Amino acid sequence: MTTETATIELKKKEIITPDIKIQGLKKAFGSNVVLNDFNFVLNKGENVAVLGRSGSGKSVLIKCIIGLLEPDSGTIEVLGKNVPELNEAELDRLRVKIGFLFQSNALYDSMTVRENLEFPLRRHWMDVEQKEVNNMVMEALNNVGLGYTVDMMPIELSGGMRKRVALARTLILNPDIILYDEPTTGLDPITGREIDELMVSIAEKYNTSCLIISHDMKCIRLTSERIVVLVDGKCYAQGTYEDLQRSNDKRVKQFFE
Amino acid sequence: MNDAGGLSSFAGRFFTQFYKPRYEFREFIRQCFVIGYQSLPLIGLTGFIMGLVLTIQLRPSLIDYGVESQLPSMISVAVFRELGPVIIALIFAGKIGSSIGAELGSMKVTEQIDAMEVSGTNPFKYLVVTRVMATTFMLPVLVMLADAIALYGSFLGVNIRGFTSFSLFYYQVTDILSFGDVLPAFVKTFFFGFTVGIIGCYKGYYSSKGTEGVGRSANTAVVLSSVMVFVIDLIAVQITDILSLN
Numbered sequence: 034m035t036t037e038t039a040t041i042e043l044k045k046k047e048i049i050t051p052d053i054k055i056q057g058l059k060k061a062f063g064s065n066v067v068l069n070d071f072n073f074v075l076n077k078g079e080n081v082a083v084l085g086r087s088g089s090g091k092s093v094l095i096k097c098i099i100g101l102l103e104p105d106s107g108t109i110e111v112l113g114k115n116v117p118e119l120n121e122a123e124l125d126r127l128r129v130k131i132g133f134l135f136q137s138n139a140l141y142d143s144m145t146v147r148e149n150l151e152f153p154l155r156r157h158w159m160d161v162e163q164k165e166v167n168n169m170v171m172e173a174l175n176n177v178g179l180g181y182t183v184d185m186m187p188i189e190l191s192g193g194m195r196k197r198v199a200l201a202r203t204l205i206l207n208p209d210i211i212l213y214d215e216p217t218t219g220l221d222p223i224t225g226r227e228i229d230e231l232m233v234s235i236a237e238k239y240n241t242s243c244l245i246i247s248h249d250m251k252c253i254r255l256t257s258e259r260i261v262v263l264v265d266g267k268c269y270a271q272g273t274y275e276d277l278q279r280s281n282d283k284r285v286k287q288f289f290e
Numbered sequence: 291m292n293d294a295g296g297l298s299s300f301a302g303r304f305f306t307q308f309y310k311p312r313y314e315f316r317e318f319i320r321q322c323f324v325i326g327y328q329s330l331p332l333i334g335l336t337g338f339i340m341g342l343v344l345t346i347q348l349r350p351s352l353i354d355y356g357v358e359s360q361l362p363s364m365i366s367v368a369v370f371r372e373l374g375p376v377i378i379a380l381i382f383a384g385k386i387g388s389s390i391g392a393e394l395g396s397m398k399v400t401e402q403i404d405a406m407e408v409s410g411t412n413p414f415k416y417l418v419v420t421r422v423m424a425t426t427f428m429l430p431v432l433v434m435l436a437d438a439i440a441l442y443g444s445f446l447g448v449n450i451r452g453f454t455s456f457s458l459f460y461y462q463v464t465d466i467l468s469f470g471d472v473l474p475a476f477v478k479t480f481f482f483g484f485t486v487g488i489i490g491c492y493k494g495y496y497s498s499k500g501t502e503g504v505g506r507s508a509n510t511a512v513v514l515s516s517v518m519v520f521v522i523d524l525i526a527v528q529i530t531d532i533l534s535l536n
Contacts (some may be wrong), residue, residue: 125410139405142396153409206409270533 050113051076052210052242053098058107059266064193068091071107075210080236080243082253084288085263090245092136094263095212098244099133100124112209124165129157132203132211132241135217138195140202147183150174150202152255157206173201176230176238177231200231211235212243217252227257250288253258262288293514299494304422307415314402317420319408325386326428330435337436338443340373341365345447358452362459365444370467375475375486376523379482382429383515387490390421391511394494395504403495403501425487430479445518470530478526482519487514 050241053075060068067090073251075081085091096102098109100116109116114127149169154161161169174180177197186227187195196216203211217225229252236256238245247253253260261276262270262285270277270285278289326332354356364424394417397403406413441463493511497503 068291096404100408101404121412125412126410128410131408133405133408135401135405137401139401141402142403143393153411156409156411 132208321424341440341443390490395497429483
């Protein structure tokens with residue numbers, strides 16, 4: 034087999050095995066059915082946005098993907114592994130390959146920026162020398178343009194800076210997939226655009242697949258190649274921004290008005 | 291009743307997680323420092339005042355019965371058997387129970403606990419097991435120190451009116467105290483410490499409803515753990531009595 038053929042085979046395999054594949058996902062809280070027979074695929078290197086109204090189940094979806102919530106039924110394959118069937122140790126190993134940017138940033142208040150970034154590193158790569166850890170921390174911070182905040186406390190940072198530090202923390206373990214939960218919510222439009230541009234540059238630089246949960250249309254337009262519209266717990270429509278913008282369906286149209 | 295069920299299951303989870311690796315030694319030591327060492331000034335002051343006030347209050351009654359000379363002995367028995375463990379445990383519940391409840395509650399509502407979990411760290415082991423172990427092991431140490439400081443306060447109280455040499459005071463204190471006075475009181479402080487830790491963690495870990503919920507977690511952690519200190523004390527006294535340890 035030539036190198037070229039091998040590369041083609043590898044690419045085919047990558048296309049066949051998506052980073053995330055969800056089939057028949059159902060999740061209800063009591064009588065409130067949030068996700069109902071939800072199907073979805075995120076291919077390797079793809080940036081996909083999930084669009085939906087507040088309370089439509091977008092955050093529940095990514096929490097099911099990362100294993101923070103257990104689905105009632107359905108399969109969630111992440112990097113080839115069915116998340117609901119994994120035990121604690123297997124789930125921890127899988128989570129190392131997934132970055133998660135929380136809506137609230139979720140920086141540890143009691144730790145400095147350096148300690149926040151060191152925390153996941155120290156948990157998983159215990160044998161790494163301190164010098165190397167420092168280099169990795171600085172590299173991740175410099176990638177989000179905040180190298181100078183390394184010894185500051187999260188409380189001393191602005192909302193946009195906290196978001197960037199949280200993003201640096203998700204990058205420190207070099208994840209294959211990044212899940213963004215409302216990345217621009219609560220930010221002013223200028224800072225929001227800066228975060229959008231950062232997300233695009235990070236996806237290119239780290240070669241990650243991204244799943245973005247948002248209802249910020251500007252963010253979605255800039256960062257996503259494909260949009261999935263979540264309505265009544267189902268994948269109601271999907272396509273590029275332009276495709277959906279042209280749609281005549283009322284429930285899709287309302288997001289673009 | 292909801293709390294009873296939830297707490298039992300939470301305590302059960304603590305014991306199952308306690309034995310499993312990975313052991314969070316660094317965080318445990320850090321919590322011992324925060325919970326133990328940083329509580330020393332408050333506990334020391336409480337112990338000192340407890341000994342001093344108790345001595346001043348008891349003196350007139352003992353004078354009436356003509357047994358003023360027995361003041362050091364009575365104070366030492368009261369402090370070691372009952373007052374030291376219970377008062378220090380209540381102060382500990384107020385300081386540490388509320389702080390753990392508020393800290394974990396705030397971490398919960400700001401998704402920091404979820405962030406820990408998605409970074410591949412078991413937040414129960416890292417946050418709960420370490421804190422409960424630290425409260426369990428630090429409270430007995432704090433009570434011992436507070437008891438010693440209370441005796442020093444008592445020594446000053448005895449000498450406010452009259453004179454008793456330190457060697458005589460020390461002799462009277464050690465002469466009256468027996469194994470049965472010190473050991474049961476020491477053992478129950480482990481249970482007090484465990485209770486304060488597990489209730490604080492439980493209330494914080496399951497905090498909800500935003501910042502209002504954090505305040506409520508801290509508040510209910512203090513109230514519930516203070517009540518439980520008395521309940522455990524009652525049970526401990528009954529057991530000690532049945533076993534004729536006093």
